[in-house]
Amino acid sequence: MKKILLMLTVFVCMTGMARSQDNPPASLGYSPSSYYTFSWNTTFSIGDFNKWVGNASPAGFDIGGRYFIKGGLAAGFNISWQRIGQTYEHETYYGTSGQALTATNYRFTWMVPFTGVIAYHLMADKTVSPYVSLGIGGDYMEHHLLIQEYDIYKTRWDFSLTPEIGALIKFGNFAQWGAIVAFNYKWTTNQIDLYNDREIKNLQMLDLKVGVALTIR
Amino acid sequence: MKTKLLILIAFGWLAFTSCSKYPPASSRVAEDLAIYTQVDVNTDFNNYKTFSMPNTIVYIDGKDTSTLNNSNATVLLNRIALDMKNRGFEQIANTGKPDFGFNVTAIKTTTTTVYSPGWYYGYPGYYPWGYPSYGYPYYPTYISSYSAGTVIIDLVDLKNVVNNTIMVRWNAFIRGLVTNMHTQTEITNSVDQAFKQTPSLITTPVTK
Numbered sequence A: 001m002k003k004i005l006l007m008l009t010v011f012v013c014m015t016g017m018a019r020s021q022d023n024p025p026a027s028l029g030y031s032p033s034s035y036y037t038f039s040w041n042t043t044f045s046i047g048d049f050n051k052w053v054g055n056a057s058p059a060g061f062d063i064g065g066r067y068f069i070k071g072g073l074a075a076g077f078n079i080s081w082q083r084i085g086q087t088y089e090h091e092t093y094y095g096t097s098g099q100a101l102t103a104t105n106y107r108f109t110w111m112v113p114f115t116g117v118i119a120y121h122l123m124a125d126k127t128v129s130p131y132v133s134l135g136i137g138g139d140y141m142e143h144h145l146l147i148q149e150y151d152i153y154k155t156r157w158d159f160s161l162t163p164e165i166g167a168l169i170k171f172g173n174f175a176q177w178g179a180i181v182a183f184n185y186k187w188t189t190n191q192i193d194l195y196n197d198r199e200i201k202n203l204q205m206l207d208l209k210v211g212v213a214l215t216i217r
Numbered sequence B: 001m002k003t004k005l006l007i008l009i010a011f012g013w014l015a016f017t018s019c020s021k022y023p024p025a026s027s028r029v030a031e032d033l034a035i036y037t038q039v040d041v042n043t044d045f046n047n048y049k050t051f052s053m054p055n056t057i058v059y060i061d062g063k064d065t066s067t068l069n070n071s072n073a074t075v076l077l078n079r080i081a082l083d084m085k086n087r088g089f090e091q092i093a094n095t096g097k098p099d100f101g102f103n104v105t106a107i108k109t110t111t112t113t114v115y116s117p118g119w120y121y122g123y124p125g126y127y128p129w130g131y132p133s134y135g136y137p138y139y140p141t142y143i144s145s146y147s148a149g150t151v152i153i154d155l156v157d158l159k160n161v162v163n164n165t166i167m168v169r170w171n172a173f174i175r176g177l178v179t180n181m182h183t184q185t186e187i188t189n190s191v192d193q194a195f196k197q198t199p200s201l202i203t204t205p206v207t208k
Helices: A002-022 B002-018 B071-086 B184-196
Strands: A034-046 A060-070 A073-094 A099-121 A128-147 A150-170 A177-188 A204-216 B035-039 B050-052 B057-061 B064-068 B100-107 B133-135 B151-162 B165-174
Touching: A034 A073, A034 A177, A060 A099, A060 A204, A073 A128, A099 A150, A128 A177, A150 A204, B035 B184, B057 B071, B071 B100, B071 B184, B165 B184
Parallel strands: B050 B100, B057 B100, B133 B165
Antiparallel strands: A034 A060, A034 A204, A060 A073, A073 A099, A099 A128, A099 B035, A128 A150, A150 A177, A177 A204, B035 B165, B057 B064, B100 B151, B151 B165
């Protein structure tokens, strides 16, 4: 009895596979001509940047657009804004002209990254389309050291590289709306030189992006 | 479709407004003791060997001045003297021509004051070292508002008086120190920290 059931199961599966190869169903989906994303970012500082602010920060958002050029190859842009900060108790800040201040410090960096992106989507017509991309661009960053009523800060522009992996997930084969989930590593030429006794160079971070996507046929 | 777009725009606006540049005030302004010091980086403190201490702390309340003589004042003055001795300076009497003198001031209430050379002109009669004016070899910190209980410690150069002006070589502001909310241990720790963050304020003791 068990053997019969096993053979029947194998037969049903094989029949199904053969059928799907012979007659692909009409509901495979579509390849979008472009899509736009709006996502919520969580940033994790790494490297020297982690010495400035060790906390991960969920205070960030990103707007992106991709335009398919050929097959799964797409080009586009991303503009984001992000704040990452942390409180440090009883820290001493040494200024450049003989000043020193010991108090609770609140350090934060506010950044506006903007990148041009080249992406390659695998299975662009499927419901779930994984992709790899490389963003090349820059950032506007403000590094602030808030010590009570004092606000010591510097602004910096930089060059950045952002390799990313992610997936565009449509809410159905023919749905225009979907979700985007992505993870990227970012390297920048930005630096923090607010302190007299330390310098933080080449800020690096990891970003987790989760958001909504609007695809255009 | 329109509804979805409106939802997206509303979500975007919410995100934009919630992601302001500055963090909320609750996470940045901690009402704790803040110790600020400024030192004349061009002064070689090894050229100075002696200092003298005042007996009281000047207490400023608006435009009125008085003196503070309580146990906290004594602890504060004694600790400054101890830290100076630990840095190699010798304490002598006011009449013994010390190289350095101290002005120690406490602010009674939150007030708006401009701190710059000549600041003491606003407080007639407050010239404890007998000179009509004070000067700064460095650009002094401009503080527009003192918190209640802030202590200001000025280290004045009595060795090199120029045109009846004595120069401030080091000063410290300790926010909120004499509000009666802090223990005497906190007072001594704060004074110690002010010295600790000024490593150049040291001399080689005179061998006798």
